[in-house]
Amino acid sequence: MxxxxxxxxxxxxxKPSRRFGLFVIGDEILSGRRQDKHLxxxxxxxxxRGLNLSWAKYLADDPEQITKSLKxxxxxxxxxxxxxxxxxxxxxxxxxxxxxALGTKTELHPSAQVLIAGRIQSMAEGDPIKADLSTPENxxxxxxxxxxxxxxxIPNPYNQIPGFSIREHYFLPGFPVMAAPMMSWCLDTYYxxxxxxxxxxEKSFIVPEGIESTLTPLMERIETNYPGxxxxxxxxVGDSSKHGVYAQRHIExxxxxxxxxxxxxxxxxxxxxxxxxxxxHDIE
Numbered sequence: 044m045x046x047x048x049x050x051x052x053x054x055x056x057x058k059p060s061r062r063f064g065l066f067v068i069g070d071e072i073l074s075g076r077r078q079d080k081h082l083x084x085x086x087x088x089x090x091x092r093g094l095n096l097s098w099a100k101y102l103a104d105d106p107e108q109i110t111k112s113l114k115x116x117x118x119x120x121x122x123x124x125x126x127x128x129x130x131x132x133x134x135x136x137x138x139x140x141x142x143x144a145l146g147t148k149t150e151l152h153p154s155a156q157v158l159i160a161g162r163i164q165s166m167a168e169g170d171p172i173k174a175d176l177s178t179p180e181n182x183x184x185x186x187x188x189x190x191x192x193x194x195x196x197i198p199n200p201y202n203q204i205p206g207f208s209i210r211e212h213y214f215l216p217g218f219p220v221m222a223a224p225m226m227s228w229c230l231d232t233y234y235x236x237x238x239x240x241x242x243x244x245e246k247s248f249i250v251p252e253g254i255e256s257t258l259t260p261l262m263e264r265i266e267t268n269y270p271g272x273x274x275x276x277x278x279x280v281g282d283s284s285k286h287g288v289y290a291q292r293h294i295e296x297x298x299x300x301x302x303x304x305x306x307x308x309x310x311x312x313x314x315x316x317x318x319x320x321x322x323x324h325d326i327e
Contacts, residue, residue: 279294
């Protein structure tokens, strides 16, 4: 048997008791006017730290939908990142919805007030009218610092307008250039003790002309016989621009789990696939 099967990932995984989730909020994502970049970035940042994303959900700028989703997630015990909807325009509802979901109200956070005031002053560039914090325009800007009572701020290195956190929910701007470093800060500040705890491996091979309904009983048997192992199947209709097995219909069949559990399950998956009459092509 070829022991040089491509290891798609060799890293560490978070304890099963801690799950990470993501809300991406904004009509512009759902309408296609903007392409979401938060999901792939959070997956990348978690993976770099040996963590993984358990779920993600896209939400419209709909207060009822946002509030209900946050109520559920606050009760879940999950660590949740939320992007979008924390500005001060009429379609920004996330701050108020978070407060409603927690049964509280929003209020101007003192540290956010200082940071926003500093941002106003720096943008004024010496113009006393633009720097006047009492103008209606500048007073409106302070709404971006109104967070649910009991919140902590999340520093924003891009423009100093902070996000906020409460109950292990981390609320960030919809701009990826701001959200990405803020995600990193939250992970490094609050969850460093979870980094790289358990060896985690993912391995797979190609089954040309594989049929999922035929392979499913084997997959179920592997998961039953090897607790802690997950079996996955990624079917493809083939890609004519590629060569060999990748050009025809095939299934990428694999397992993932703690490194010490992999060898026996891996052998059982390979042997079982071949016993069904299929060829196996190792991923190079």
